[in-house]
Amino acid sequence: MPRLWNETIEAHRRDVRDAILDRTSALVAEHGLRSVTMSQIAEQAGIGRATLYKYFPDVETILLAWHERQITAHLGQLARVRDQAGGPDTRLHAVLEAYAHITQRSRGHGDGALMAHLHRDEQVARAQRQLHDMIRDVLAEGVRSGVFRDDVAPDELATYCLHAVSAAGELPSEVAARRLVKVILTGLLR
Amino acid sequence: MPRLWNETIEAHRRDVRDAILDRTSALVAEHGLRSVTMSQIAEQAGIGRATLYKYFPDVETILLAWHERQITAHLGQLARVRDQAGGPDTRLHAVLEAYAHITQRSRGHGDGALMAHLHRDEQVARAQRQLHDMIRDVLAEGVRSGVFRDDVAPDELATYCLHAVSAAGELPSEVAARRLVKVILTGLLR
Numbered sequence: 001m002p003r004l005w006n007e008t009i010e011a012h013r014r015d016v017r018d019a020i021l022d023r024t025s026a027l028v029a030e031h032g033l034r035s036v037t038m039s040q041i042a043e044q045a046g047i048g049r050a051t052l053y054k055y056f057p058d059v060e061t062i063l064l065a066w067h068e069r070q071i072t073a074h075l076g077q078l079a080r081v082r083d084q085a086g087g088p089d090t091r092l093h094a095v096l097e098a099y100a101h102i103t104q105r106s107r108g109h110g111d112g113a114l115m116a117h118l119h120r121d122e123q124v125a126r127a128q129r130q131l132h133d134m135i136r137d138v139l140a141e142g143v144r145s146g147v148f149r150d151d152v153a154p155d156e157l158a159t160y161c162l163h164a165v166s167a168a169g170e171l172p173s174e175v176a177a178r179r180l181v182k183v184i185l186t187g188l189l190r
Numbered sequence: 191m192p193r194l195w196n197e198t199i200e201a202h203r204r205d206v207r208d209a210i211l212d213r214t215s216a217l218v219a220e221h222g223l224r225s226v227t228m229s230q231i232a233e234q235a236g237i238g239r240a241t242l243y244k245y246f247p248d249v250e251t252i253l254l255a256w257h258e259r260q261i262t263a264h265l266g267q268l269a270r271v272r273d274q275a276g277g278p279d280t281r282l283h284a285v286l287e288a289y290a291h292i293t294q295r296s297r298g299h300g301d302g303a304l305m306a307h308l309h310r311d312e313q314v315a316r317a318q319r320q321l322h323d324m325i326r327d328v329l330a331e332g333v334r335s336g337v338f339r340d341d342v343a344p345d346e347l348a349t350y351c352l353h354a355v356s357a358a359g360e361l362p363s364e365v366a367a368r369r370l371v372k373v374i375l376t377g378l379l380r
Contacts, residue, residue, distance in 0.1 A: 149376075152369045156361060160373050163357035167349045179342045183350050186339075187377030 019045045020055055021066040028063065033117075067118045071127045074102050082134060088142030093185055095135065096161060100168035100177040107169045132158050139188070148188050157188060209235045210245055211256040218253065223307075257308045261317045264292050272324060278332030283375055285325065286351060290358035290367040297359045322348050329378070338378050347378060 023044040027036045036059055042052040056062045081098045082091050118124070136158035142148035148157070164184045168177040213234040217226045226249055232242040246252045271288045272281050308314070326348035332338035338347070354374045358367040 149373075152373055156366055156369060157373065159357045159360050160354055160370055163360075164350055164354035164374075164377075166356075167353035170349050170353075171346060176346055179346060180350055183339075183342055183347065183377045184354075185377075187354075187373045187375075 016045070016047060016051075017055060017065075018069075020047075020052065020062060021069055024059065024062045025066045028059075033059070033063070063118065064121060064123075067121070068123050070106075071123060075127055075130055077102075078131065078134065082138060087147060088138050088145060089147045089185070089189065092135065092138045092142065092148075092161075092188070093181060095138065096165055096181045096184060097178060099131070100165050100181055101174060103166060103168040104171070104174065104177055128162070132162055135161050142188075147190060149190050160184075160187070206235070206237060206241075207245060207255075208259075210237075210242065210252060211259055214249065214252045215256045218249075223249070223253070253308065254311060254313075257311070258313050260296075261313060265317055265320055267292075268321065268324065272328060277337060278328050278335060279337045279375070279379065282325065282328045282332065282351075282378070283371060285328065286355055286371045286374060287368060289321070290355050290371055291364060293356060293358040294361070294364065294367055318352070322352055325351050332378075337380060339380050350374075350377070 020041060024036065024041050027040055027044060038052055038059060039049055041059070041062065042049045045052070056065070078095055078098055081094045084091065084094060086094075136154045139148055139154035139157050139161075143150045143154060148154075161184060164187075165181070167180055171177050171180060210231060214226065214231050217230055217234060228242055228249060229239055231249070231252065232239045235242070246255070268285055268288055271284045274281065274284060276284075326344045329338055329344035329347050329351075333340045333344055338344075351374060354377075355371070357370055361367050361370060
């Protein structure tokens with residue numbers, strides 16, 4: 001019984017935390033980082049201000065937590081895409097396409113200053129390294145099976161992939177992003 | 191006679207300005223942006239403080255002017271590389287390789303905060319657009335002559351090139367940067 005009770009409390013805390021992150025990101029997207037207050041967030045999340053302060057000390061910390069949740073979700077999504085059936089080329093294609101779409105969608109989240117602020121964070125550098133290693137491993141597998149070029153190390157090819165895919169943020173449509181991934185793949189095939 | 195005199199004054203002013211920019215960039219590279227003073231710059235450039243203030247109001251303005259001079263020099267260099275003999279594929283290869291090396295060398299100029307500060311400037315966005323258009327035009331020429339793929343617009347391919355080449359900033363050597371450019375080119379060839 002106490003175990004269940006604890007789990008219920010845990011689940012409740014997670015729900016409140018998620019609601020806070022969701023509402024804050026919506027408020028910031030609508031009004032900008034500078035004009036959002038803790039009172040507004042509490043009101044939108046349907047909790048009291050005192051409760052909100054038990055979870056987070058300020059708006060900035062909430063945004064960093066929201067961004068961390070986004071990054072974790074995106075890495076999880078990319079890992080699931082990687083784990084689908086098919087050869088290394090099919091899987092790399094799928095991972096790069098998924099990442100291109102994440103890049104395009106993320107472009108809209110908040111203003112440039114906010115993005116720059118969030119992206120100074122160490123967690124972004126860590127996620128980039130994880131993604132780099134994920135892509136490098138798929139590339140290495142494809143080099144071994146003979147589908148990818150072997151005259152350049154998988155580590156360097158992964159750096160190429162990540163930078164090239166970031167071009168998706170400047171492309172006007174999902175279709176254009178798919179064309180981009182096709183071009184990137186052409187550079188890798190044997 | 192007055193014309194010559196004016197030209198001499200003009201040339202002298204350019205020399206002093208160049209000396210100020212050179213000394214400032216050397217001082218900032220050595221000591222960091224925050225610790226460099228106008229007095230140090232005047233001393234290193236061999237001029238009085240009063241003279242320095244006739245040219246620039248503060249260290250930040252000097253650095254922006256230095257950066258603008260760098261950008262102009264780099265664009266000029268890339269245009270000369272583009273104008274060399276050879277077909278569009280040879281020329282694009284040369285431009286991308288030159289730009290990759292500029293990217294690698296620039297990585298060292300000052301700390302990350304300084305770089306971020308300088309790169310917020312509108313002149314960088316303008317230079318990126320100019321470079322994008324330069325690459326797009328070489329690509330379009332190569333599409334017409336049949337060496338580059340024609341299933342993706344030259345404009346999108348140029349965006350791909352610029353982002354992919356930025357990977358050079360993370361690569362360990364000039365040789366690695368050359369391998370990168372080879373991979374990028376493979377993605378473009380017909």
